[in-house]
Amino acid sequence: MIITISPKAVDFWDNTGKLSASRIKKAGNYDLVFNASYFNMGDFTACYATKCNGKVLSNVIYPASTYGYGWNDGEIPRVMKAADALNDPKINNFLSAVWAVLDGKPYTLDMPTTTDPAVMRTYMGMKANKDMVIGCEVISMKAAQQKLISMGCVSGLMLDGGGSSQLITDTDAIVSQRIVKTLVCVKLKPETSKLNIIDSGLKFAYNSGERSATTHCIIHHAAADGAVESIHNYHLSLGWAGIGYHYYVRKDGNIYRGRPERWIGGHTLNYNDRAIGICFEGNFDREYMTDAQLTAGQALVADIKKRYPGIAIGGHREFNSTACPGKNFPLTMLINPVDGTPEDEMPTSPEPDNPSDWAKDAWEWAKSQGITDGSRPQDTATREEIITMLWRATK
Numbered sequence: 158m159i160i161t162i163s164p165k166a167v168d169f170w171d172n173t174g175k176l177s178a179s180r181i182k183k184a185g186n187y188d189l190v191f192n193a194s195y196f197n198m199g200d201f202t203a204c205y206a207t208k209c210n211g212k213v214l215s216n217v218i219y220p221a222s223t224y225g226y227g228w229n230d231g232e233i234p235r236v237m238k239a240a241d242a243l244n245d246p247k248i249n250n251f252l253s254a255v256w257a258v259l260d261g262k263p264y265t266l267d268m269p270t271t272t273d274p275a276v277m278r279t280y281m282g283m284k285a286n287k288d289m290v291i292g293c294e295v296i297s298m299k300a301a302q303q304k305l306i307s308m309g310c311v312s313g314l315m316l317d318g319g320g321s322s323q324l325i326t327d328t329d330a331i332v333s334q335r336i337v338k339t340l341v342c343v344k345l346k347p348e349t350s351k352l353n354i355i356d357s358g359l360k361f362a363y364n365s366g367e368r369s370a371t372t373h374c375i376i377h378h379a380a381a382d383g384a385v386e387s388i389h390n391y392h393l394s395l396g397w398a399g400i401g402y403h404y405y406v407r408k409d410g411n412i413y414r415g416r417p418e419r420w421i422g423g424h425t426l427n428y429n430d431r432a433i434g435i436c437f438e439g440n441f442d443r444e445y446m447t448d449a450q451l452t453a454g455q456a457l458v459a460d461i462k463k464r465y466p467g468i469a470i471g472g473h474r475e476f477n478s479t480a481c482p483g484k485n486f487p488l489t490m491l492i493n494p495v496d497g498t499p500e501d502e503m504p505t506s507p508e509p510d511n512p513s514d515w516a517k518d519a520w521e522w523a524k525s526q527g528i529t530d531g532s533r534p535q536d537t538a539t540r541e542e543i544i545t546m547l548w549r550a551t552k
Contacts, residue, residue: 158464158465159291159294160326160465161284161289161290161308161466162188162189162288162343163287164233164287164346166230166231166344167230167232167233167342167344168342168343168344169193169209169228169249169342170185170190170339170341171338171339172337172339172340175336178190178191178325178332178333178337179330179332181340186344187343188326188343188344189291190324190325190340190342191279191293191324191341192279192321192324192333192337192340193207193254193339193341194253194316194317195316195318196338196339202214202215202338203215203339204254205217205219205221205253206218206219206225206239206251207251208243208249209249210249211246213243214339218240218243218253221253221254221255224237224238224259225238225251225253225254225256225314226251226283227242227250227251227252228249229248229249229250230249233283233287233289234252234283234289236283237251239251252341253314255298255314256313257282257301258282258306258310259312263302263303264302264313266299266302268298273297273299274297275300276295277319277322278298278316278322279321279323280314280315281313281316282305282308282310282311282312283311283312284309284310285309290310290313292304293323293324298315298318302315320333320335321333323335326464328460328464331419352460353412354404354414356413356414357385357413359400359414361398361399362393362397362399364398364420365416365420365422365423367420368420368431369431370431371431371432371433372469373428373431373476374432374433374465374469374471375432375470375472375473376437376473377424377435377437377472378436378438378481379436379439380481381438382438382439385405385415388400388402388405388415392423397423399416400415401415401416401422401429401434402415402423402424402434403418403422404418404433404434404435404457405437405438406435406437406438406453408439408450409450410449410450410452412457422434424436425476426477427476433465433468435454435458437450437482438450441482442480442484443485445487446485451491454491455490458491458492470492472486472488526549528549
């Protein structure tokens, strides 16, 4: 996971109480928290030059920690030299580890080992506009360095290289059993603050595993009305872990958490191991979306796009042979609300008397076999019509 945020205030937490990251997030009412610098697990002390709440936790300045981020609680971190920050009584916090980006260019990586394996690690960078980029994923240091630069960071820092990695937001969480010495705690600006995601406490039959990558966000409709629990119970009855979608947006505008976002989904053939799935209540072959549902969906999609830059977003029908999410679904307005207009979403093609492009070959075959009379290709079918078509196919 790599996200871009607009911080309102940033705090630095010296975890002397040895709390979990989730408890610290709750205790400080933070929007997100992530692990900070390397530390000695034996005596629970900081390794690289570190200062927290006015107290120097480590004054050891390695070549890797010549630079770091200095700030006071409630401010935005800025690039400082360790020697200056540690000795300045007006700077309460200083974070350093393996410095990676300076003035928008690669900084020579002074790595703790001679190899650079792709392992779970946390890293951060700052843009010129003071937006913050945070990554928590399996990646090498050099690849993370290049990613920070490609995302417009003018400075950047590697924070760990293994089991300490953890990043907890209001919509996603990468957690570790390891209690870490220091954490960066962030409160966001109002326009980027947390979505109201409702957690219904769904119980899953098993853990479907975590995705190794997130490249797509795929949109679905339920083709029916009902609560998130109804979909969850139905998917459980199929022998699945539980609801296959990661989010469920109801007609009243409430957004419900489905399968944990980092888990492999159960919604789109051949894409579940790399896609977030969002399902909207309703049947958009027959009806149109409510304003409340569209507004909620736009906010959710915008949040996902911000947290996963470059993610590809599309309807289920773009990836599998299906009409989902329905001919009346306002996909353009959902993904690009500025560019999308109601006129963009009106079903002008294909015409009601013609089958969809993906179904044309099958439709012509069914007509040639006498299975269908060729009428109403996009209409719904009753069970007796389906049985009749199956009966004809056996003749």
